[in-house]
Amino acid sequence: MSENADFVPLLLDWFAQNRRDLPWRRTYDPYGVWVSEIMAQQTQLDRVAVYFERFMARFPSVAALASADETEVLKAWEGLGYYSRARNLLAAARRVMAEHDGRLPADFAALRALPGVGDYTAGAVAAIAHGQDHVAVDANVLRVLARVCDIDAPIKEPAGKAQATSLARELLPPGRARDYGEALMEFGALLCRPRNPDCPACPLAEHCAARRLNIVADRPVLSKSKDITPLNVATGVLVHAGRIFIQKRLPKGAWANLWEFPGGRIEAGETPEQAVVREFAEETGFATRVETKLAVIRHGYTTYRVTLHCCLLRLTDVPETAPLPEPTLTAAQESLWAAPDELSRYAFPAGHRKLIEQFGESLRGRASGGWGPEAPRPPTRRKG
DNA sequence: AATTCGTGGTT
DNA sequence: TAACCAAGAAT
DSSP states (O other), X not given: OGGGXXXXXXXXXXXXXXXXXXXXXTTOOHHHHHHHHHHXXXXXXXXXXXXXXXXXXXXXXXXXXXXXXXXXXXXXXXXXXXXXXXXXXXHHHXXXXXXSTTSOOOSHHHHHTSTTOOHHXXXXXXXXXXXXXXXXXXXXXXXXXXXXXXXOSOTTSHHXXXXXXXXXXXXXXXXXXXXXXXXXXXXXXXTSOSSSOOGGGOTTGXXXXXXXXXXXXXXXXOOOOOOOEEEEEEEEEEEEXXXXXXXXXXXXXXXXXXXXXXXXXXXXXXXXXXXXXXXXXXXXXXXXXXXXXXXXXXXXXXXXXXXXXXXXXXXXXXXXXXXXXXXXXXXXXXXEEEOGGGGGGSOOOHHXXXXXXXXXXXXXXXXXXXXOSOOOOOOOOOOO
């Protein structure tokens, strides 16, 4: 362990030279640090910055956030993923108003008790916002310590995490928790990267056990990866009397409380057109037919790789002048018929948002009744 | 302990 | 391109 004893000053020097200029590093006000840490979970910082600035402009304080509608908070989160983070952040803000007089607590245990705040985030806020001697062990820290200190347990499993966390605490220079925590993470993100770490430029090279043993490629030890299931899904954009049918998803599960176009899995032996008509009937009670196929959108998420077949639907045997019908919802908590321009107000999953962006013009045209059978085609973009 | 929960960038 | 992965938390 002695070879690790004094790499921390070198790490702090490196950070002083390579620290990125990020918006929440301007004042380190606790609310901003908290928001940034929630946004940063499982998300790369460069992608967070834009969302952060927009979020802070709209919800500049705990009080402003606490008094907001969830719909608006989810809209601000649209595209970031893991939407329970946004719902928990709002719930936590309301609890801070009720229980902490509107000021984010500084105490680790009080932070840790807020919804959406785990060990990492509580430590990060305590250290980065308040300068308390706590560690924030994220995936960067796990990787850096696995290499520098040669941790041979699978680093994402409890034993590996425990070793890394213990080391991180031992190495923490008292009074410098903010710089130390940010430095470990920044170092992992910029230099000691997962794939191609820049060992030749590494200021810790002489202290790195993995490098000395020539096993950098074997650290950290990874767990078995899980296979990704391909999934075919059909979704329908139902247009009637100038409006588009959307529904608000249930309050639990994937994309909770976000809006969507109804649809679902394409079963074996089904065409996308058959599936979307069936799903629409199951979820809304509406009898529909496919007018055109709008797009095939591919998007992946952690355990699935989805191919989304998007169809434009019309009500069957209902004249365009008939009033907007009421659905019988089975897979949603609420629904509405939106004017095309209103779709931008609601938070949609990324795949559905892509659909709206690609076909917004076409949908506007169709909704206003001005389109014949040959609607404008999207630019077909095929590689190779 | 193992799953679930998104999305986009990188290699 | 397919696989991997990111300033994790909740269940």
